[in-house]
Amino acid sequence: MDKSKIGHHISQQFNSELEEIRTLVLSMGGLVEEQIRNATQALVEGNVELGEAVISRDVKVNKAEVNIDEECTHIIARRQPAATDLRLVIAVIKTITDLERIGDQAERVARMGIRLAEVDRPKNNYHEIQNMGDHVAKMVHGALDAFARMDVESAIEVSKRDNQVDQEYDGLMRQCLTFMMEDPRKITQMLDIMWAARAIERIGDHAKNICEYVIYLVKGKDVRHITIEQIEDELSR
């Protein structure tokens, strides 16, 4: 066997290892997305059983993180990747940290859902929570889609949607505050809704982080800590 063939063989194996990691990340992402949707549904419908299912399934999210983390360390140690491949592995290590924390936030929403199931539904009937939950679940999906296709443009597009989630969050906070002041007996309930909304809002931030790793991965530019407008400006240069 000549050397170039061996090299080719190793690089093929390496590629399939990278491909496998990418698949693992997408499957972890699918699990997390489902956790967000179920947690939101559990809260909105007052479905305690579904809430409990979300809580107990968080273990699976945690295991996925540890598992992929180990795979990444092995790949770096064994394959000593450079340039783009190395950036991919590091982006994966960061992405799964965010996915794991999204899982934690979904668990928090589920816990609030279980508490809220015991009390009367608020006037707004959890309409805003449902909307926010839908939006961040879609953001996570979009972020992972951009990750899978290494698509900078959709990563930027998904990032931008975080502003909308932030606005919805601010609106809901003001609404809860008004309800509290109108009827102080509702304070505990409103606080639970506020914590749940806060957790959902944080999921949007994590999805945005993942988009930034995608941009970093493709462009090799560290786009964290600058605004989306600055990113677009930088990338168009």
Add this chain to the structure above:
Amino acid sequence: MDKSKIGHHISQQFNSELEEIRTLVLSMGGLVEEQIRNATQALVEGNVELGEAVISRDVKVNKAEVNIDEECTHIIARRQPAATDLRLVIAVIKTITDLERIGDQAERVARMGIRLAEVDRPKNNYHEIQNMGDHVAKMVHGALDAFARMDVESAIEVSKRDNQVDQEYDGLMRQCLTFMMEDPRKITQMLDIMWAARAIERIGDHAKNICEYVIYLVKGKDVRHITIEQIEDELSR
């Protein structure tokens, strides 16, 4: 020059690079610790100027993260570290993510401090916030100290302190809730205190994460997602 000398030379250079990264992390940690202390002080004393200083200094924390992150990527690409060295670099990448988020939480505390400076001091005179702020700043210091000395035992000890912070947080939450119910005009103020307390509590979680990276670094065991008791049990085997 014989080959072993070159090898020795490279390894010395590598060691000094790793040492430099460790120094950068500790200096970022020092900055973050100061941000926590200043943010807490700004809130407790109603010092708007200090609060604003914390907010504007968060940029320095963000820059430190991006800078160390790049250094780590270069080291992996150039030195292709294996085993312990690779674990160190990955632990650093994770640690600075947590440090950066601690910086964000400190900024949040400072923002709440600026808002709260406009209203009368609450009955508890921010006593609990001061305590919690001190505790988490010490936790961050202890976590980085454990990191610097690769000291698993102090990493475990610092992790354990997170329970105390959680208890203080729960106590303060109940207190704020009572104040709100007693006097609904205090709702907005109490919510601001609750958000600040929440941010401080999250800092404790991040410090705990850093301790877990130290344990991972030294023992090569992934201790996330299990309890401290399980960690001690695992490590004593």
